[in-house]
Amino acid sequence: MTSSTPALRVEGLGVRYGALVALEGVSWQVHAGEILGIIGPNGAGKSSCYDATTHMVTRDGKVWLDGQDVTAVPPYGLAPLGLKRAFQQNAFFATLSVLDNMVAVLAREAGTGLLESLFLPWREAARRRALEEEAAALLERFGVPRDMHALRPGNIPYGSQRMLSIALAFGRGARVLMLDEPAAGLGGADMERLAELLRGLRAESVAIVVIEHHMDLIMSVADRIVVLEQGRCLATGTPHEIQNDHRVLEAYLGQAA
Ligand SMILES: Nc1ncnc2c1ncn2[C@@H]1O[C@H](COP(=O)(O)OP(=O)(O)O)[C@@H](O)[C@H]1O
Numbered sequence: 001m002t003s004s005t006p007a008l009r010v011e012g013l014g015v016r017y018g019a020l021v022a023l024e025g026v027s028w029q030v031h032a033g034e035i036l037g038i039i040g041p042n043g044a045g046k047s048s049c050y051d052a053t054t055h056m057v058t059r060d061g062k063v064w065l066d067g068q069d070v071t072a073v074p075p076y077g078l079a080p081l082g083l084k085r086a087f088q089q090n091a092f093f094a095t096l097s098v099l100d101n102m103v104a105v106l107a108r109e110a111g112t113g114l115l116e117s118l119f120l121p122w123r124e125a126a127r128r129r130a131l132e133e134e135a136a137a138l139l140e141r142f143g144v145p146r147d148m149h150a151l152r153p154g155n156i157p158y159g160s161q162r163m164l165s166i167a168l169a170f171g172r173g174a175r176v177l178m179l180d181e182p183a184a185g186l187g188g189a190d191m192e193r194l195a196e197l198l199r200g201l202r203a204e205s206v207a208i209v210v211i212e213h214h215m216d217l218i219m220s221v222a223d224r225i226v227v228l229e230q231g232r233c234l235a236t237g238t239p240h241e242i243q244n245d246h247r248v249l250e251a252y253l254g255q256a257a
């Protein structure tokens with residue numbers, strides 16, 4: 001599609017759990033302003049691929065971020081380089097408000113500790129207010145309305161919790177945003193909000209990797225799709241190509257029964 005350096009590129013990714021080969025020889029790349037979908041039946045290796053890319057597991061292969069070899073960078077070192085990830089399960093500070101969860105992320109990115117961010121001394125009140133305003137604006141942009149900001153994450157609707165988890169992952173910004181099954185458990189209206197959000201981020205040149213079990217969301221937002229089956233790359237192509245690939249249909253139909 002473009003000859004520029006990919007925002008994120010993986011080559012020959014492999015993951016083993018003991019004797020089980022969960023992923024083998026998987027390669028793909030994603031460019032700024034592109035949404036790459038990674039799909040496959042249950043157990044195909046999607047989460048292993050996600051964890052391998054973000055160095056959450058020991059793996060074979062190489063990873064480049066904007067052309068820089070980051071294979072050896074530990075997981076916590078990737079976010080400062082612009083690779084942000086959200087978790088399949090919502091991970092919040094359950095006792096903090098929605099707003100304070102966002103403030104904590106922004107404060108951490110600004111190099112301020114969590115405790116410090118919540119208990120800034122009075123002379124820091126203006127800074128605290130600025131952080132809160134930035135957090136509130138970010139939350140709204142990610143589809144978490146202001147009337148939910150004072151609530152605890154567990155007390156807002158599930159669809160909004162998913163949007164919150166993406167906002168927390170994105171923080172002040174990302175070159176590459178990775179999402180593992182962001183649509184899990186979402187109904188149609190929430191799914192459409194999520195799709196709109198992803199399109200908006202793409203328009204701002206974020207490179208997005210979306211891992212999904214269900215095809216609907218991926219087919220409507222992805223520019224390119226990688227299909228995994230039994231730990232290997234079965235096919236790569238546009239949504240149209242993938243939908244008409246008999247190997248892909250067989251992989252899914254074989255599982256549907
Ligand atoms: N921590 C683990 N220990 C052992 N086996 C695992 C572990 N995580 C995943 N697996 C196995 O690896 C394979 C790929 O799993 P996974 O990457 O979670 O697939 P997907 O996300 O596509 O459902 C499956 O056979 C799964 O049972």
Ligand SMILES: [Mg+2]
Pocket residue numbers: 046047048
């Ligand atoms: Mg998974």
